[in-house]
Amino acid sequence: MANSTGSTDPIIIIGAGMAGLACANWLHRAGRPVLVLEATDAVGGRVRTDVTPDGFRLDRGFQILLTNYPEARRMFDYGALNLKSFRSGAVVRMTDGHETTLENPLHAPIMAFAALASPIGTAKDKLLLAKLVAQLAGCTPAQLLARPSVATIDYLHRYGWSEQIITNFFKPFFGGVYLDRELGTASNFFEFVFQQFAQGAAAVPALGMQQLPEQLAARLPAEAIRLSMPVMAVSEGGRRVHLASGETLAAAAVVLATDGPAAARLLGADLPAPASPAARPTTCTYFATAGAAPSHGHNILHLNARPGALVHNVAFPAETGASVAPLGQGLVSVSTHGEHGLPEDALTARLRAELIAWFGPVANMWRHLRTYRIEQALPVYGPGQPAQQELQLGDTLFRCGDWVSYPSLNAALGTGRQVADMLLVH
Numbered sequence: 001m002a003n004s005t006g007s008t009d010p011i012i013i014i015g016a017g018m019a020g021l022a023c024a025n026w027l028h029r030a031g032r033p034v035l036v037l038e039a040t041d042a043v044g045g046r047v048r049t050d051v052t053p054d055g056f057r058l059d060r061g062f063q064i065l066l067t068n069y070p071e072a073r074r075m076f077d078y079g080a081l082n083l084k085s086f087r088s089g090a091v092v093r094m095t096d097g098h099e100t101t102l103e104n105p106l107h108a109p110i111m112a113f114a115a116l117a118s119p120i121g122t123a124k125d126k127l128l129l130a131k132l133v134a135q136l137a138g139c140t141p142a143q144l145l146a147r148p149s150v151a152t153i154d155y156l157h158r159y160g161w162s163e164q165i166i167t168n169f170f171k172p173f174f175g176g177v178y179l180d181r182e183l184g185t186a187s188n189f190f191e192f193v194f195q196q197f198a199q200g201a202a203a204v205p206a207l208g209m210q211q212l213p214e215q216l217a218a219r220l221p222a223e224a225i226r227l228s229m230p231v232m233a234v235s236e237g238g239r240r241v242h243l244a245s246g247e248t249l250a251a252a253a254v255v256l257a258t259d260g261p262a263a264a265r266l267l268g269a270d271l272p273a274p275a276s277p278a279a280r281p282t283t284c285t286y287f288a289t290a291g292a293a294p295s296h297g298h299n300i301l302h303l304n305a306r307p308g309a310l311v312h313n314v315a316f317p318a319e320t321g322a323s324v325a326p327l328g329q330g331l332v333s334v335s336t337h338g339e340h341g342l343p344e345d346a347l348t349a350r351l352r353a354e355l356i357a358w359f360g361p362v363a364n365m366w367r368h369l370r371t372y373r374i375e376q377a378l379p380v381y382g383p384g385q386p387a388q389q390e391l392q393l394g395d396t397l398f399r400c401g402d403w404v405s406y407p408s409l410n411a412a413l414g415t416g417r418q419v420a421d422m423l424l425v426h
Ligand SMILES: Cc1cc2nc3c(=O)[nH]c(=O)nc-3n(C[C@H](O)[C@H](O)[C@H](O)COP(=O)(O)OP(=O)(O)OC[C@H]3O[C@@H](n4cnc5c(N)ncnc54)[C@H](O)[C@@H]3O)c2cc1C
Pocket: 014, 015, 016, 017, 018, 019, 020, 037, 038, 039, 040, 043, 044, 045, 046, 047, 060, 061, 062, 063, 064, 065, 066, 229, 230, 231, 232, 257, 258, 259, 262, 263, 266, 282, 374, 376, 377, 378, 400, 401, 402, 403, 407, 408, 409, 410, 412
């Protein structure tokens, strides 16, 4: 049967990351034939989980799903994902090396900070947090993302927070979300993420983050996804797709759901330059612990405010109840953001020394499992950048993904849905 573009050919989606799979799902639900072509051997793009021979499930980089994301709520069956949440809050290792625990700092800021005789922030800081929670509660996520922006660090200063809370809380917490310790990321994204943390949980599927794309892929017919199928070029404005195998496929339309650099390689001069072509790197180092979990974990994220540290945040994902470590063992995920210039061995040794200073001699017993260096983890999203760039490039050519929006799963899913909507009225 011909579709509304007058063609019996499928809509070809290049890339089986979250954006491509979301787009394919919405089109398939509406009865449109789709074909997803993915260069690698599995779905997920930047959301992948490896299973080691001894039974650890390692996400390729520390990553969480904020359960309140509007697009995620539209798309996923949370029950089937068996989501496991981190306790809301964080243990912060402050600049002086002392630790303080913040329970629910964004859910119930006054309680979280007021109960503490903690030097994490001033009395005014606590009131400002409560004020922002209340202000943002009155806005939709779309309204927040549409706001004009400055760098988050400038926003925090203008809002009136002290250096104390910026250094001890905002830099380690939001620096971890942005992979940008200096908080140069745009403030409209800060407001969106702040609201999402305040209103939802930070969770992981029990079997690892790759369960998210797997759930979307499972809703498509098996023949609608072809793995290990790198695309080399798109021609005729989105009517022809050329594969590395030499095959050429006819398409009703093409959706570029790759990352930004791959899209540029595919289209070259035909693709408008992205607002920011740069990306932020991160490194995730995993250790195994003997015994169920370190006693100081308590299922809460650990943030490091110490200047110059390579350990930026530490999580113990098995403490959430996720099945990511073999019985009787625990898992430690250590994130290091930005460029460190160290080979894996030297980085692991430096991290171990910092972990011993933080968690005690027990960290010397933690067994190094694997290190993931992710060069293009998040697209840079700077002040003034639009929350969404043009998604339609031609009559039969579209694009989606976080790089044409903002650096989040919500953006990848959302742009995928919007492209599907455009195609359905095409
Ligand atoms: C370490 C890390 C931590 C993160 N933490 C969070 C977090 O906590 N919360 C959050 O919301 N977001 C987080 N993110 C961001 C989130 O993962 C991304 O925004 C999202 O996965 C992007 O999806 P995408 O579909 O736009 O792109 P991608 O995942 O990059 O997918 C693009 C796909 O296109 C394929 N492709 C590329 N070129 C070709 C070609 N020529 N032919 C065929 N296929 C091709 C790629 O192989 C890939 O599968 C994190 C990302 C990383 C890496």
